[in-house]
Structure formats: structure tokens, C-alpha cells
Amino acid sequence: xxxxxxxxxxxxxxxxxxxxxxxxxxxxxxxxxxxxxxxxxxxxxxxxxxxxxxxxxxxxxxxxxxxxxxxxxxxxxxxxxxxxxxxxxxxxxxxxxxxxxxxxxxxxxxxxxxxxxxxxxxxxxxxxxxxxxxxxxxxxxxxxxxxxxxxxxxxxxxxxxxxxxxxxxxxxxxxxxxxxxxxxxxxxxxxxxxxxxxxxxxxxxxxxxxxxxxxxxxxxxxxxxx
Numbered sequence: 001x002x003x004x005x006x007x008x009x010x011x012x013x014x015x016x017x018x019x020x021x022x023x024x025x026x027x028x029x030x031x032x033x034x035x036x037x038x039x040x041x042x043x044x045x046x047x048x049x050x051x052x053x054x055x056x057x058x059x060x061x062x063x064x065x066x067x068x069x070x071x072x073x074x075x076x077x078x079x080x081x082x083x084x085x086x087x088x089x090x091x092x093x094x095x096x097x098x099x100x101x102x103x104x105x106x107x108x109x110x111x112x113x114x115x116x117x118x119x120x121x122x123x124x125x126x127x128x129x130x131x132x133x134x135x136x137x138x139x140x141x142x143x144x145x146x147x148x149x150x151x152x153x154x155x156x157x158x159x160x161x162x163x164x165x166x167x168x169x170x171x172x173x174x175x176x177x178x179x180x181x182x183x184x185x186x187x188x189x190x191x192x193x194x195x196x197x198x199x200x201x202x203x204x205x206x207x208x209x210x211x212x213x214x215x216x217x218x219x220x221x222x223x224x225x226x
Contacts, residue, residue: 001024001025001026001060001061001157001158001190002022002024002047002058002059002060002158002192003022003023003057003058003059004020004021004022004043004046004047004056004058005021005056005058006019006020006021006055006056006057007019007020007021007022007043007046007053007055007056007057007058008053008054008055009039009042009046009051009053009054010054015213016039016042017039017042017043017046017213018039018213018214019056019214020039020043020056020213020215021215022043022047022208022215024158024190024192025190026157026188026190027184027188027190028190028191028205028206029180029181029184029190029191029193029203029204029205030191030193030204030205030206030207030208031193031194031195031200031201031204031206031208032044032192032193032194032195032207032208032210033194033195033196033198033201033207033208033209033210034209034210034211034216035211038210038212038213039210039213039214040194040210041194043210044160044162044192044194046058047060047160047192048077048081048083048158048160048192049065049073049076049077049081050077050083053066060076060080060081060157061080061157063076075107078103078107078154079107079154079156080156080157080158081156081157081158081159081160082103082151082152082154082156082158082159082160083151083159083160083161083162084144084147084148084151084159084160084161084162084164085147085162085164086162086164088143088144088146088147089147090135090143090146090147090150091135092134092135092136093134094134095131095132095134096122096127096130096131096132096133096134096135096138096142096146097115097118097119097122097132099146099147099150100118100121100122100149100150100153101114101115101118101153102150103150103151103153103154104117104118104153104154107154109154114153117153117155118131118149118153119131121149121152121153122146122149124149124182124183124186125145125146125149125179126145127142127145127146127149130142130146139172140168140169140172141168141169141171141172141175141176144164144165144168144172144176145176145179148164148176148179148183152183152187152189155187157190158189158190158191158192159190159191159192160191160192160193161180161191161192161193161194161195162193162194163194163196164176164193165177165197165200173197173200174199177197177199177200177203180193181203
């Protein structure tokens with residue numbers, strides 16, 4: 001589903017990514033781990049079309065992202081890619097429901113369709129009774145679940161998450177982690193997650209270890225024979 005080949009990226013004289021090759025399959029929940037400065041977030045942004053590499057290619061569902069013009073790329077991103085960040089980045093003047101609907105509006109969905117999809121997702125998140133609340137009326141865990149619903153409203157091919165549970169307490173963190181797998185099981189959703197959380201990394205289908213701008217290992221979870 002995602003094919004990255006020889007991805008290189010520098011900022012000034014600092015080479016952040018040094019020739020990354022990576023494949024991610026549909027329906028995988030993949031974590032990317034490593035020390036600060038390893039290049040994890042830069043790789044995530046390039047895979048998610050927010051940054052362009054200096055060299056190399058990224059293909060998402062057989063589309064060469066680098067060949068898309070600016071407007072084409074924005075439309076592709078809206079349709080195919082969802083994002084969840086460490087801090088929810090909800091718009092404070094809108095309700096939870098309205099925040100979830102925003103990407104659908106950007107994608108020119110009809111209001112009724114956008115609202116029905118947003119309501120469906122909020123119900124799945126256990127937030128149906130919070131739909132009319134604004135972000136300042138929601139808990140940290142509720143805000144992050146709204147952010148996940150927003151990432152999913154356009155039925156993207158893949159959701160990229162950057163430290164999604166980094167600002168949450170233990171209970172909300174565990175609930176959010178479980179939510180990723182519930183969404184994969186329910187919708188076949190693919191997730192690529194940058195995290196420092198060892199517990200989340202152990203849960204994922206595959207853990208990609210980065211250091212000094214390179215991938216050191218891409219490990220599947222061990223199979224335990226009973």
C-alpha cells in the first residue's frame with residue numbers, strides 16, 4: 001500500500017534521512033520508534049505528503065506522490081490521508097461534531113453525508129453524547145478521540161499519528177491505544193504511528209526502529225506457539 005524507496009532529506013547541512021526503504025501493507029498497525037533526532041517525524045511527514053523528500057520516491061496506493069502538483073497533492077491528501085498529532089489541534093470555536101466534519105467539507109462532501117459520517121464515528125468512539133460540546137468542555141482523552149474521528153471522516157487509506165498518546169494519562173492512553181486496533185478490526189484501517197511509548201509499540205503488528213536517519217530493524221511481533 002505504501003512503498004518508500006531511498007528517501008533522503010536534509011535540513012541545511014544536517015542529513016536527517018539517509019536512504020529509507022519501507023513498505024507498509026493495508027490494514028497494518030505499524031509503530032516507528034527511536035531516540036529523539038532519529039528522523040521519525042520527518043519520515044512520517046514525508047510518507048504523509050506534508051514534506052517532500054530531497055530524493056527518492058513514495059507511492060501510496062500506486063500513486064507516485066512526488067509526481068503530483070500542489071493542488072493535486074492537497075486533494076489527494078484530503079481523500080487518502082488522515083493525521084493525529086500529540087495535541088488534538090481541534091478548533092475551539094466549533095463543536096466536536098463540527099470539528100470532525102471539517103475534512104469532509106474541505107473534500108466537498110454534502111452536509112448530510114458529512115454529518116452522518118461524523119455522527120457514526122463519534123458514536124463508535126463512545127462520544128455520541130458529547131457531539132455538541134466544544135473542546136474546552138471535553139477531557140483530554142475525549143479531545144484526542146475526536147481528533148481520531150476527524151482523521152477518519154473521509155475514509156482515508158492510512159492514518160499517520162505522531163505521538164498520539166503523549167499528552168494523555170495512563171487510562172486515556174490505554175483506551176486510545178485500544179481504539180487504534182478496534183478501528184483496524186472494524187474498518188480495516190491502516191495506522192502508522194510514531195511513538196516513544198513502549199507499551200504501544202509492543203502492541204503493534206510491526207515495530208520499525210530508527211536511529212541516525214536510518215532503519216535498523218523492522219520487527220514483526222513474535223509468534224507464540226501454545
